[in-house]
Amino acid sequence: MKISVFGVGYVGLVTGACLADAGHEVMCMDIDPDKIARLQKGEVPIYEPGLDDVVTRNVAAGRLFFTTEPSKAVEFGVLQFIAVGTPPDEDGSADLQYVLNVARLVGQHMTSYKVLIDKSTVPVGTADKVRDAVAAVLAERFPSEADRPAFDVCSNPEFLKEGAAIEDFSKGARIVVGTGSERVRELMSECYAPYNRIRNKLMFMDVRAAELTKYAANSMLATKISFMNEVANLAERLDVDIEQVRQGIGSDPRIGYHFIYPGCGYGGSCFPKDVQALTRTASEVGYDAELLKAVEAVNLRQKQTLFTKLSNALDGDLKGRTIAVWGLSFKPETDDMRDAPSRVLMEALWKAGATVRGYDPVAEDECHRIYGQRDDLQLVDDRMDALKGADALVICTEWTEFRSVDFAAVKAALRFPVIVDGRNVFDPKAVKDAGLMYYGVGRADSL
Ligand code: UGA
Numbered sequence: 001m002k003i004s005v006f007g008v009g010y011v012g013l014v015t016g017a018c019l020a021d022a023g024h025e026v027m028c029m030d031i032d033p034d035k036i037a038r039l040q041k042g043e044v045p046i047y048e049p050g051l052d053d054v055v056t057r058n059v060a061a062g063r064l065f066f067t068t069e070p071s072k073a074v075e076f077g078v079l080q081f082i083a084v085g086t087p088p089d090e091d092g093s094a095d096l097q098y099v100l101n102v103a104r105l106v107g108q109h110m111t112s113y114k115v116l117i118d119k120s121t122v123p124v125g126t127a128d129k130v131r132d133a134v135a136a137v138l139a140e141r142f143p144s145e146a147d148r149p150a151f152d153v154c155s156n157p158e159f160l161k162e163g164a165a166i167e168d169f170s171k172g173a174r175i176v177v178g179t180g181s182e183r184v185r186e187l188m189s190e191c192y193a194p195y196n197r198i199r200n201k202l203m204f205m206d207v208r209a210a211e212l213t214k215y216a217a218n219s220m221l222a223t224k225i226s227f228m229n230e231v232a233n234l235a236e237r238l239d240v241d242i243e244q245v246r247q248g249i250g251s252d253p254r255i256g257y258h259f260i261y262p263g264c265g266y267g268g269s270c271f272p273k274d275v276q277a278l279t280r281t282a283s284e285v286g287y288d289a290e291l292l293k294a295v296e297a298v299n300l301r302q303k304q305t306l307f308t309k310l311s312n313a314l315d316g317d318l319k320g321r322t323i324a325v326w327g328l329s330f331k332p333e334t335d336d337m338r339d340a341p342s343r344v345l346m347e348a349l350w351k352a353g354a355t356v357r358g359y360d361p362v363a364e365d366e367c368h369r370i371y372g373q374r375d376d377l378q379l380v381d382d383r384m385d386a387l388k389g390a391d392a393l394v395i396c397t398e399w400t401e402f403r404s405v406d407f408a409a410v411k412a413a414l415r416f417p418v419i420v421d422g423r424n425v426f427d428p429k430a431v432k433d434a435g436l437m438y439y440g441v442g443r444a445d446s447l
Helices: 010-021 033-040 051-060 070-076 097-109 126-141 165-171 182-195 207-238 242-250 271-284 290-313 341-351 364-371 407-413 428-433
Strands: 002-006 025-029 064-067 079-082 114-118 151-155 175-178 202-205 322-326 355-359 377-379 392-395 418-421 437-439
Touching (some): 002 010, 010 025, 010 051, 010 064, 010 165, 025 070, 033 051, 033 064, 051 165, 064 070, 070 097, 079 182, 097 114, 114 126, 151 207, 175 207, 202 207, 207 242, 207 271, 207 290, 271 290, 290 341, 290 418, 290 437, 364 377, 407 428, 428 437
Parallel strands (some): 114 151, 175 202, 322 355, 322 392, 355 377, 392 418
């Protein structure tokens, strides 16, 4: 099958590469000539485990192509995946200009039947707007209705997690397709057939239901996290260890163990943006989404707790201090720092006159890209180097390598024996036995 993908950001590139890997021929289009030139050489511009290999082998096999020319991409596939960005507006709603631009491009260049597929996370009602945008361009190009090529628009939200995208694409829980057309059903079934062999994961539903499913899924997960962070904050004040409570409630299959890890707040390009966008959508239809607002408010407050704990541990005196920060990305296995809790901490530290000595296995370049070179930001390649002469250590991301640490060496390197563990990575007893003070999230003596 021939497939076109618009946008080689995270979602577009993973989708294009995985569909090519499944045996389809895929043409990816993006307006950024640098990105396309790098991809044509097999260089992947984002960090995602396994993606390099999938891109390289499919480019080599002649199944995966990249172009900056819209006409080529529109002509190529019957399926036209729209995977461009939907950045938030100032008011939190998703900005659809890039999605609608692609719709117009398809309208301008199509000469035969096409299916436009909304893959980007877009608000309920976007498929209608995409349909209108294509129809308007076609009406201009072909004054007589009889001459206009037919098209359909469907919603096919993605549920990939950064850091596990390849696995999620091939082994995801479900493939949601919102459409009312039998022809689209058949084409989408053919497209996903290679990933739908063991059990039927395809769920066909109404277009608007598919659009809302995506927001509801992310908002539910964000709600679980904020709920757990709220209980963790309470546990600290009640002298209870949240880790015991987490296991206690997770054992109930109705609650489950997933996404109930307390920590320093959720980040990334999805949860913060999607919770805000759904809140905004609700207010547009006259509904005050109180729970969603609370989910966000709890998360914003949670991101500040690392600074508060650190400040309490160091008697409120942070001016002139150097703080070691382990983990800068919003979660492990990615260099993505969008809305990362580490950023709230670092910015608060700089405001208080402290220097950050940061270490992250992959996000160093990204951190410099965001903050540039500044005297109060030192990034090092070795986690122990971050500690030398630092006043305290804060963990912002639970990279696996942080799970094995020689606490005696940590104690020897730090000027003050303080660890703030924003992800509850460490066993408090092991830390305390080494003579360090331990501040976790929702654990005893962590306030
Ligand atoms: C999320 C969803 O999990 C994907 O299903 C969805 O496709 C994606 O958004 C999207 O809309 O594109 P992602 O943002 O990559 O994926 O990351 P997650 O693994 O969900 O983590 C999000 C944040 O929640 C991270 O900052 C993580 O540290 C935090 N988190 C996660 C917790 O604080 N506690 C938990 O128990 C789980």
